[in-house]
Amino acid sequence: MNLSDLGFTKELSEYLTDNSLSDFSIGRVTQEHRERYVVTTGDHEYDAEITGNLRFSARSRADFPAVGDWVTLVIYDSDNAIIHKVFPRKSVLERQAVGKFGEVQIISANIDVAFIIQSINNNFSINRLERYLTICYSAGIEPVVVISKTDLATGTEIQNTIDALERREKRVKFILLSNITKSGLDQIAGIIEKGKTYCAIGPSGAGKSTLINNLLKKNVLKTGSISESTNKGRHVTEHRELFVLENG
Ligand SMILES: Nc1nc2c(ncn2[C@@H]2O[C@H](COP(=O)(O)OP(=O)(O)OP(=O)(O)O)[C@@H](O)[C@H]2O)c(=O)[nH]1
Ligand SMILES: [Mg+2]
Structure with missing residues (x-):
């Protein structure tokens, strides 16, 4: 699996050179857990955090990485990396963040x-x-x-x-x-x-x-029916993840 199988495009590659980012590794965010991320480079998966600079310069939650984002990475060992920058997004699915009036939460990008x-x-x-x-x-x-x-x-x-x-x-x-x-x-x-x-x-x-x-072709996600006993419409999936199909 390489970056183009993951969806890396010519536009993203031009952005990389135009912004002198070519020395960084590139990955795509597949999971987001409270400011910790899982990022894949195609052949390897890393646990990643964001740089302090990215955290402090973020104007809102929307500036933090989201599932589907392309990011530049500094890889520091075989399992861990730091997210240095989020590439501009081609599309975003967003919703109003819970409890924070006016703030949007990015559900997924690109x-x-x-x-x-x-x-x-x-x-x-x-x-x-x-x-x-x-x-x-x-x-x-x-x-x-x-x-x-x-x-x-x-x-x-x-x-x-x-x-x-x-x-x-x-x-x-x-x-x-x-x-x-x-x-x-x-x-x-x-x-x-x-x-x-x-x-x-x-x-x-x-x-x-x-x-x-x-x-x-495997049971990765939990499935279930809406709770009939309470009628509250319990949501089974509370989790967002990007999966790569075998054939890209
Ligand atoms: N008969 C039938 N049942 C289905 C079909 N697709 C899903 N189900 C069942 O419907 C229930 C809900 O399916 P899920 O795939 O968990 O639904 P979901 O859209 O992921 O729901 P949330 O995660 O709550 O958003 C499960 O019990 C599934 O087995 C279908 O095509 N036919
Ligand atoms: Mg579900």
């Missing part, structure tokens, strides 16, 4: 395509879908709609959903998926290009983690 996942059985809502589409369009991310759990619907229900979707959203690409029968999985895998970065967004319980496990 995403090319978002799979917007919504299950067919659980109050499939075009209005909700359109809110996710708006998020993608304003972030400069190409959306692909995935209607999941088709194994739980009849042919007529599926057709009605497609008709309703095509009436409202003429331009958008969509895929029917069952994570159980795996129908539609090849179509999703077929969209995914080497060196591009994808994310799964959508309501809790839609099947995002199950889809990612299916694409990785």
Whole structure:
């Protein structure tokens, strides 16, 4: 695995030379844990912290590294590195940070395509879908709609959903998926290009983690159903991570 498999582009490489950063190592942030990061260089993974300078010059949380960011690194032993600089981002998914009025939190950076996942059985809502589409369009991310759990619907229900979707959203690409029968999985895998970065967004319980496990062909992410006993919609995935597929 090399940097271009991870999505390193000509533009990023030009930025590197234009800013006299060529002496640094380069990596991509795959995990973020309270100001500690996991960064991959393609062939190796490092635990990383940010430089004091980066910390003190940050004007807001958005200036800290996020999952998907490209960073320059100083590697100081086989497992540890310091993040020296965050490259300019091509796109960001962000949300209002909890408890800090006005501050945004970067959920992920440099995403090319978002799979917007919504299950067919659980109050499939075009209005909700359109809110996710708006998020993608304003972030400069190409959306692909995935209607999941088709194994739980009849042919007529599926057709009605497609008709309703095509009436409202003429331009958008969509895929029917069952994570159980795996129908539609090849179509999703077929969209995914080497060196591009994808994310799964959508309501809790839609099947995002199950889809990612299916694409990785192993159970890396915990999956579960929305807590029925409390009806509170417990979110299973509280964690963000960038995975590299075997084929880049
Ligand atoms: N029948 C059926 N069940 C599915 C399908 N995809 C996922 N599930 C089930 O739906 C439940 C929720 O799936 P997850 O993948 O955990 O959902 P998620 O979108 O990651 O949810 P959060 O992490 O809470 O945001 C699990 O019990 C899955 O086994 C599907 O295509 N068909
Ligand atoms: Mg999940």
